[in-house]
Amino acid sequence: MGSSVYAVEAEGLVKRYVVGGLMRPKRVVEALRGVSFRVSKGIVFSLLGPNGAGKTTTINILATLLEPDGGEARVLGFDVVRERWEVRKRIGVLLSVERGFFWKLTARENLIYFGMVYGLSGKDLRERVDEVLDVVGLNDLGASDKLFEEMSLGMKARLGLARALLRDPEVLLLDEPTLGLDPPSSVYVRKLLRSLAEKGKTVILTTHNMYEAEIVSDKVAMIVGGRIVIEGTPQELKKIVAKKVPVEVKLRGTIYDGGEGVRKDLVKVLGRPVYLKFSRDNDILEVRIVVEPGEEERVVEKVLRVSQSRGLRVVEAKVLEPSLEDVFIVVASSGGKDGGG
Amino acid sequence: MEAVRAALLSFAAEVYMSVRVYKNNPSMLFTSLTWPYLMVFVILVLGSSYGSLDEFSRSLGVTNPIFFLFAASGIAFTAVSIVDYGASFAAWYRWLGVLPYIVAGTPSLPAYLAASGLARSLLNVALTYVSITPAVILLGGLESGVRMIIVIGVLISGMIPLVGLAVVAAMLTVMVKVESDVLSFINPLLLLLSGVFYPIALLPDILEVVAALVPISYIVEASKIAAAFEAAWGGRLYSIMYILGLMAVAYNLVGLISSLRLERSIYLRGSAA
Numbered sequence: 001m002g003s004s005v006y007a008v009e010a011e012g013l014v015k016r017y018v019v020g021g022l023m024r025p026k027r028v029v030e031a032l033r034g035v036s037f038r039v040s041k042g043i044v045f046s047l048l049g050p051n052g053a054g055k056t057t058t059i060n061i062l063a064t065l066l067e068p069d070g071g072e073a074r075v076l077g078f079d080v081v082r083e084r085w086e087v088r089k090r091i092g093v094l095l096s097v098e099r100g101f102f103w104k105l106t107a108r109e110n111l112i113y114f115g116m117v118y119g120l121s122g123k124d125l126r127e128r129v130d131e132v133l134d135v136v137g138l139n140d141l142g143a144s145d146k147l148f149e150e151m152s153l154g155m156k157a158r159l160g161l162a163r164a165l166l167r168d169p170e171v172l173l174l175d176e177p178t179l180g181l182d183p184p185s186s187v188y189v190r191k192l193l194r195s196l197a198e199k200g201k202t203v204i205l206t207t208h209n210m211y212e213a214e215i216v217s218d219k220v221a222m223i224v225g226g227r228i229v230i231e232g233t234p235q236e237l238k239k240i241v242a243k244k245v246p247v248e249v250k251l252r253g254t255i256y257d258g259g260e261g262v263r264k265d266l267v268k269v270l271g272r273p274v275y276l277k278f279s280r281d282n283d284i285l286e287v288r289i290v291v292e293p294g295e296e297e298r299v300v301e302k303v304l305r306v307s308q309s310r311g312l313r314v315v316e317a318k319v320l321e322p323s324l325e326d327v328f329i330v331v332a333s334s335g336g337k338d339g340g341g
Numbered sequence: 342m343e344a345v346r347a348a349l350l351s352f353a354a355e356v357y358m359s360v361r362v363y364k365n366n367p368s369m370l371f372t373s374l375t376w377p378y379l380m381v382f383v384i385l386v387l388g389s390s391y392g393s394l395d396e397f398s399r400s401l402g403v404t405n406p407i408f409f410l411f412a413a414s415g416i417a418f419t420a421v422s423i424v425d426y427g428a429s430f431a432a433w434y435r436w437l438g439v440l441p442y443i444v445a446g447t448p449s450l451p452a453y454l455a456a457s458g459l460a461r462s463l464l465n466v467a468l469t470y471v472s473i474t475p476a477v478i479l480l481g482g483l484e485s486g487v488r489m490i491i492v493i494g495v496l497i498s499g500m501i502p503l504v505g506l507a508v509v510a511a512m513l514t515v516m517v518k519v520e521s522d523v524l525s526f527i528n529p530l531l532l533l534l535s536g537v538f539y540p541i542a543l544l545p546d547i548l549e550v551v552a553a554l555v556p557i558s559y560i561v562e563a564s565k566i567a568a569a570f571e572a573a574w575g576g577r578l579y580s581i582m583y584i585l586g587l588m589a590v591a592y593n594l595v596g597l598i599s600s601l602r603l604e605r606s607i608y609l610r611g612s613a614a
């Protein structure tokens with residue numbers, strides 16, 4: 001096999017995990033329930049979804065680390081189960097920005113180790129290591145000979161990308177590549193991903209950051225409860241909410257459950273999906289609701305009533321421009337509940 | 342061919358990584374070089390409270406007890422290291438998070454585990470003997486040094502039959518998906534059946550039979566032959582090497598078949614991710 005117009009094709013991927021056992025009751029979690037998508041070559045494709053939606057499971061299957069229970073996936077035309085090694089030779093993987101390296105080795109030494117494991121040797125290996133250290137900017141930061149344990153999270157993320165690029169792969173599979181990074185590091189990584197796609201590499205990344213998906217991706221697939229609920233370019237997706245009005249209300253007060261109780265009350269009162277973001281740093285709960293034009297005031301009043309009943313204070317209420325976040329709010333309610341990682 | 346090259350490079354990568362870790366962490370090198378001395382010191386101090394060195398030599402049947410203690414300590418721990426370094430490193434690599442990146446970059450997980458486990462074990466043997474050789478030569482003269490080299494040769498040959506077992510142990514460690522080496526219980530059992538710390542002749546009949554199937558018991562036997570300065574040791578060493586050769590073929594074949602079955606299971610469970 002091995003010739004395809006697509007970089008990645010997934011058809012009806014199903015994955016179930018058995019959790020529990022021994023002292024705990026066993027149960028089956030359906031992480032993927034028939035995930036299908038196609039990714040053209042040379043683009044940035046984002047799998048967007050909340051925690052537990054099935055993003056990481058999908059990436060692990062494409063990276064040949066996990067066999068699906070049903071369906072098929074191909075990378076550059078090679079089957080991820082039957083032609084595992086052909087796939088591995090053509091992909092670069094980043095699964096976590098925090099871990100995955102030897103703490104007592106420097107960035108360069110870690111890359112030399114992985115380069116050898118990936119089949120590089122001698123002068124080629126050393127030149128390639130220098131090249132990727134340049135590409136991710138670690139040489140410029142003077143961090144190439146720093147021990148991994150002494151590196152900042154931003155440097156670790158760059159090192160993870162450098163390893164993914166070691167074999168000059170055609171496809172990059174990146175699981176939450178900016179998770180936990182400070183804004184300058186996130187901006188750097190996003191720019192790097194765009195430049196890699198411009199050079200012809202296919203970048204598939206997972207994220208739960210709607211803003212990131214919007215600015216970095218050529219195409220986005222939203223995954224909820226192990227199913228792709230919508231797919232398209234950010235512009236296409238935003239058309240879904242073009243005639244709607246996103247309303248954001250910020251609440252402050254004592255919140256113990258991450259806002260889950262408020263969400264349930266609001267869904268009951270408003271009869272529509274509600275998206276919450278809770279910041280423990282300042283005890284602010286951001287409530288985001290997508291409404292029809294003209295409904296704004298009535299909805300805000302209802303939010304006020306619910307917040308008063310829960311002893312919360314309204315800090316700010318405003319109308320926003322529609323974004324991918326609102327697309328997600330609108331389509332997410334069609335997804336299931338169980339999910340994987 | 343590709344798999345062989347990948348295995349050789351994995352071996353080299355493991356050596357490179359270990360050497361660099363020691364270079365960047367000198368205190369670790371110091372403890373690795375001094376542990377045989379601490380061990381012999383503790384055994385001698387405890388042992389002398391129960392009897393003299395002469396009694397110890399007579400009961401063990403060796404002429405140089407200190408030489409034997411150095412050699413036996415080295416042998417005991419380096420002999421089990423192939424299994425230990427296979428399984429516990431798989432657990433450690435998972436804990437560090439490097440395992441998925443290794444798995445996603447190699448043609449064969451069992452081949453990687455065999456090559457890297459062997460590299461770590463050989464380094465461990467090298468370090469141990471670099472550490473104890475000066476003491477052995479000082480206490481037993483140059484002839485003891487030569488005998489030590491023979492013991493090292495037997496020891497390395499004795500590791501080969503255990504490579505298959507080490508790979509199976511490592512793959513089981515990966516498969517059960519816990520961040521600890523659950524297979525550590527194998528080591529005390531191997532040590533008991535090796536005859537290093539407890540004579541095989543004193544074990545129950547059934548364990549004596551099992552001990553005859555454990556390669557380490559032959560390695561220990563060989564080291565005793567070398568340490569006891571017995572006459573005509575060449576012929577007996579030849580027999581031991583022959584048995585170890587047969588075991589290498591049989592055990593590694595079983596290991597290969599088992600590990601191929603385990604590999605599929607690892608991917609189905611997602612244990613390598």
